Amino acid sequence: MSLPTHTPVWRIKNSPEDSVVLDSSDEATFALTEEPVPSLEDGEMLVENVFISNDPAQRGWIQKGVLPERLYTAPVREGDIMATHSIARVLALKDSTDQRFKVNDFVYCMTAGWRRYAVIKTDPSACLPVMVPQNVSPTAALGLFGVPGFTAYYGLHDVLKFKEGQSLIVSAAAGAVGNVVVQYAKKVLKAKKVIAIVGSEEKCQWIKGLGADVALNYKSPTFAQDLVNATSDFVDAYFDSVSGVILDQVIPRIKQYGRIAACGAISGYNKDVGKPTMGATWIEVVTNRLTIQGFVILDFMFPKDGSNRVATEAFPSIAGALERGEITLDGTEDIVEVPFVDVPKVWGRLFTGANTGKLVTKLA
Amino acid sequence: MSLPTHTPVWRIKNSPEDSVVLDSSDEATFALTEEPVPSLEDGEMLVENVFISNDPAQRGWIQKGVLPERLYTAPVREGDIMATHSIARVLALKDSTDQRFKVNDFVYCMTAGWRRYAVIKTDPSACLPVMVPQNVSPTAALGLFGVPGFTAYYGLHDVLKFKEGQSLIVSAAAGAVGNVVVQYAKKVLKAKKVIAIVGSEEKCQWIKGLGADVALNYKSPTFAQDLVNATSDFVDAYFDSVSGVILDQVIPRIKQYGRIAACGAISGYNKDVGKPTMGATWIEVVTNRLTIQGFVILDFMFPKDGSNRVATEAFPSIAGALERGEITLDGTEDIVEVPFVDVPKVWGRLFTGANTGKLVTKLA
Structure with missing residues (x-):
């Protein structure tokens, strides 16, 4: 040819x-x-x-x-x-x-x-x-074996410092990063509770099939109350890819000294889709001593010390979980x-x- | 009697x-x-x-x-x-x-x-x-020798990890915490540049008299541009007591890997005074890997290990600065x-x- x-x-x-x-x-x-x-x-x-x-x-x-x-x-x-x-x-x-x-x-x-x-x-x-x-x-x-999967891995391990038995909220959970966060947190890190926030009832079912304990549709008129109900014990960590009003709503549901991984802000990327916020819950960042850490996966994939942490850590960990059936690529x-x-x-x-x-x- | x-x-x-x-x-x-x-x-x-x-x-x-x-x-x-x-x-x-x-x-x-x-x-x-x-x-x-002064001290030292030669933005700088932050950062920690955000021209003059290199009136119609002009090299840290739209405006002016101390959120305490935000700059928390840490001074004044860090650290440090004339109580x-x-x-x-x-x- x-x-x-x-x-x-x-x-x-x-x-x-x-x-x-x-x-x-x-x-x-x-x-x-x-x-x-x-x-x-x-x-x-x-x-x-x-x-x-x-x-x-x-x-x-x-x-x-x-x-x-x-x-x-x-x-x-x-x-x-x-x-x-x-x-x-x-x-x-x-x-x-x-x-x-x-x-x-x-x-x-x-x-x-x-x-x-x-x-x-x-x-x-x-x-x-x-x-x-x-x-x-x-x-x-x-x-799974690219930027989204490694973002999930390092966001959980290094940014959220997520541990077995802890609880987690994940937004954009039906997305490329979110679905790996749900699977990896639940099946590999043995999270006590994973609460997935998604944008439809179909995605709720889908993400529960991947291991989410609770799935919430943020477009539901009962979302705010659903979130409160699902977090009566509060959660240790929030993996946030959307920011905006959902961040406002999640902040009061995070435990004292809890952590937020700021991974993206899709609610504001095309500004007409964002809803205005009054930041009314921001005070809880102060009173409950939350830490919010923005991160870019390149820092972990290409560390300044020249090490290859993906090859030595993230890749084998995710590949092992896939082989053991703890994580699926299907669907x-x-x-x-x-x-x-x-x-x-x-x-x-x-x-x-x-x-x-x-x-x-x-x-x- | x-x-x-x-x-x-x-x-x-x-x-x-x-x-x-x-x-x-x-x-x-x-x-x-x-x-x-x-x-x-x-x-x-x-x-x-x-x-x-x-x-x-x-x-x-x-x-x-x-x-x-x-x-x-x-x-x-x-x-x-x-x-x-x-x-x-x-x-x-x-x-x-x-x-x-x-x-x-x-x-x-x-x-x-x-x-x-x-x-x-x-x-x-x-x-x-x-x-x-x-x-x-x-x-x-x-x-100065109470909650506000110790908040300034631990916010700078422990939360922002502020170092000699770094630059800083302080909101509510004419307040009880803010004025100590300005003085302590500039005179004791030898900040390269302290940018104070206040609410009037009179306060601008007053806080410059206490050591601020630049004072900006957030009520000025040119505030947004003034802030950009004052931070052409970006800043290492932000001591935030107001949150809201000022936080939105400061986020893009913080250096990569910079830190924000979330000390208060007075713009939202009485909700009618807060202005709505679209969170349009939040993505910079991600792309520039910012860390935002909420804190409550009680954790530092009464540590769980029973130590008295105020008596051994904050009090003598501030008292020494007062005695040397680096910090003033006048006015x-x-x-x-x-x-x-x-x-x-x-x-x-x-x-x-x-x-x-x-x-x-x-x-x-």
Whole structure:
């Protein structure tokens, strides 16, 4: 087969300030172009994106005016190719001395972005070999054995310092991080009680099937009281990916000296979806001596001391739990097969609650 | 002189949910009564309140429906005497074996409350000898050498882990805690830059006189931009007593891995004064790995190990700074002399920004 000479590419057309605009209007956030594929230089390879990761954090990367010094990764500006992690197939390599990759391998890409075909460096800052246990789909490298799974692991272990017998609230529990938090806390760390907050009755059933002791639908009119009822003994920890009014409501349900892992703030990413808060419960952060710690998984995946904690800790721990059946991948990958033109639309599902588990786009 | 047989007493009439009501209407928060003074039992003393402490934290103690298990001290319920710390004079003791007190001594009272005369136990949970350096007014035991001063000390040392050469934002900087934070951080800990947030131009001048490098009036229409301009290098730490929209605005000005001491939330104590927030900057807690730690000074003043860290650390450190002239008491005590009937009105000044420094009521 001859190699592709052109590729469709999604670039940022208008940096979003409030909501993303996923249509083809003048205000659209993304614009589709057709671009030539450059020829390969030494140390590069040509890849074809097969599975595209969809992550709420991407919303932060493209925020209008975001300052590079306030972001843990390079902002994606107007005119830039939309950034994403992806699993791609190697189509060609040029005179590379790098023996890690060969044609037809799946490779984990940080820089292929929203392109069908991309020329990328074989450098570890651009791509890595896919690392999943035997007989596990490479898509798991985007979820359970990727950023979401390791976020769950280090958020529980290092940020929340979560211990056997403790209790936990998890928001966005049906998401890519949340479902691993629920499973890992309940089955591996032997949590006394895991309370999952999700956005529908269907997700309540789903997350209970994964081990949540209680599942609460935050869209239910009785949510506030349901949360109080479910936490009559209060909880030790809160794994928060949404912030906003749900954070307000959870704060009074955390034990004295309890901990909150601030992992995300999806309720405010597209500002029209956030509800205003008066911060009326914030005083309980003071009176009950809560600690809130924001964290970025890169600090744990790539520690400054150069150690590889994922390889020595998180990966074997999660792989062992998977092998013992304490954690399941079944039903936790939401793989949507679409033509390349629909990549932004699938990504947009992250913000409408449409996905369950890890949302992956499979390019048709 | 004969001992008093009756005393005026302020009791809670209506537990406030939103604003406190300081008039004499049916909805009034407090009600004035005249009550007999009980006779002395053994181990008790009769005291006359002279100086009454006014502290924002008292608002939390009386909040309608506050749960005892969610508060660090006993809630004050409808019908209860309004609680306060105070400096009282000993009028009489009954057969006490306690040699710490004698008639005419000033005594630091936790349980005399809003009463002119009170019979209290000589127990340490009810009262303590006034501890201030020589030649210092006993009122300093309510401010610099009391809960506010020690809050500043432990908030800086233990919660913020503040170090020489670092930079700091302090809200409510013209208050009883804030002015000590400014002075101690700048003069004792040798902060590189102290940015004080206050509520008037007059307070800006006043706090700069105490050592603040920059003073910002949060009521100014240019406050948001002023804050950005004053923090072009970002800051290491934030000592927050107000929360709300000011917390929202400060979060993006804190360095990566920076710390926030959550000391109070006065913007929300009377809910009508709080402005709604969308939490739009909360994501920076995540992306910049901030840690927010709520604290209550009692944990430091009365550690579980029974040690007396105030006597061994905070008191000598502050007293030394006062003696060396690094910290001043001049102008930092706002002593308002009023008849007993006006005790609630003076307390209410805490929430209108009327006071500068430690607000103390002197009973006329």
